[in-house]
Amino acid sequence: MAFTAKDVKDLREKTGVGMMDCKNALAEADGDMEKAVTILREKGLASAAKKSTRVAAEGVVTALTNDKSGVLVEINCETDFVAGGDMFQELASKIAKTALDARPDNLDVLLETTCVDGEGTVADEVQEVFLKLRENMKVRRFALIDGHVVSYIHAKGTVGVLVNFDTDDETAVSDEFVDMGKNIAMQIAAMNPAYLSEADVPAEVIEQEKEINLVQMKEDPKMANKPAQVLEKIIEGKIAKYYKEMCLLNQEFVRGDIYEGDVKGYVASVAKALGKSITIKSFVRYEKGEGIEKKEENFAEEIAKMVNK
Numbered sequence: 001m002a003f004t005a006k007d008v009k010d011l012r013e014k015t016g017v018g019m020m021d022c023k024n025a026l027a028e029a030d031g032d033m034e035k036a037v038t039i040l041r042e043k044g045l046a047s048a049a050k051k052s053t054r055v056a057a058e059g060v061v062t063a064l065t066n067d068k069s070g071v072l073v074e075i076n077c078e079t080d081f082v083a084g085g086d087m088f089q090e091l092a093s094k095i096a097k098t099a100l101d102a103r104p105d106n107l108d109v110l111l112e113t114t115c116v117d118g119e120g121t122v123a124d125e126v127q128e129v130f131l132k133l134r135e136n137m138k139v140r141r142f143a144l145i146d147g148h149v150v151s152y153i154h155a156k157g158t159v160g161v162l163v164n165f166d167t168d169d170e171t172a173v174s175d176e177f178v179d180m181g182k183n184i185a186m187q188i189a190a191m192n193p194a195y196l197s198e199a200d201v202p203a204e205v206i207e208q209e210k211e212i213n214l215v216q217m218k219e220d221p222k223m224a225n226k227p228a229q230v231l232e233k234i235i236e237g238k239i240a241k242y243y244k245e246m247c248l249l250n251q252e253f254v255r256g257d258i259y260e261g262d263v264k265g266y267v268a269s270v271a272k273a274l275g276k277s278i279t280i281k282s283f284v285r286y287e288k289g290e291g292i293e294k295k296e297e298n299f300a301e302e303i304a305k306m307v308n309k
Contacts, residue, residue, distance in 0.1 A: 007031065026039075073096045165280060167277060
């Protein structure tokens with residue numbers, strides 16, 4: 001029995017399973033809708049769709065670099081138990097290798113890319129691991145950076161960092177450069193700067209900071225009667241402090257045991273010692289599950305509801 005595009009659409013709406021899986025199930029079922037549903041259930045795909053509504057805020061951030069570029073990938077699951085397991089960790093590594101090798105333009109393209117060391121696509125590999133572990137999981141995001149890239153992964157994948165440096169090939173392989181790159185990446189992981197330099201901070205952000213500080217001072221009895229020029233000087237100092245907190249190059253270098261000063265000064269000191277030019281071009285920082293709203297469980301309330309039913 002033949003089936004139409006509408007049948008595929010109806011099966012997708014009925015089960016929540018992907019379009020291609022629905023099409024394949026209908027083909028296997030010779031167009032029989034109910035049989036196709038059964039096929040999807042037998043394969044565990046309908047179960048995957050149901051679980052996909054559950055919050056996946058755990059997982060891992062992984063990084064991979066070569067002499068030309070680097071990639072940072074975040075893959076989420078539901079529990080830290082699964083995230084720490086070999087199967088999930090291997091999946092993350094395989095996806096990072098695929099992204100670095102295939103260089104997809106976006107996440108959708110990555111998911112449809114044939115996975116390295118595998119026969120199916122990245123989406124297929126994720127599905128296979130789901131069928132074994134039975135937790136909602138997804139590839140959330142990735143970033144590719146070209147150039148001399150240094151990576152750092154903190155605490156088994158809770159935070160991942162890529163830093164792109166502008167320097168020559170000879171310098172990029174020196175021990176001094178590699179050590180410096182790791183230190184900068186660790187700085188970013190620990191201090192979470194929002195921008196690279198003052199020039200990268202949008203003008204509207206600075207204006208907002210000025211307005212906030214001005215309102216705060218006007219509401220402070222000790223500040224309210226001070227001359228406008230004095231308030232302006234105070235605001236300038238607060239903006240300078242904002243730069244020092246939010247801009248990587250302005251931040252105080254956390255490894256005070258090897259250099260005292262800001263990050264820009266530390267990089268300059270290493271460059272001077274090597275007699276080379278080294279600058280930071282860009283960076284990417286991913287924190288596992290950031291921005292994902294986790295469901296707060298109150299087991300006492302849950303049990304009370306069950307008892308009172």
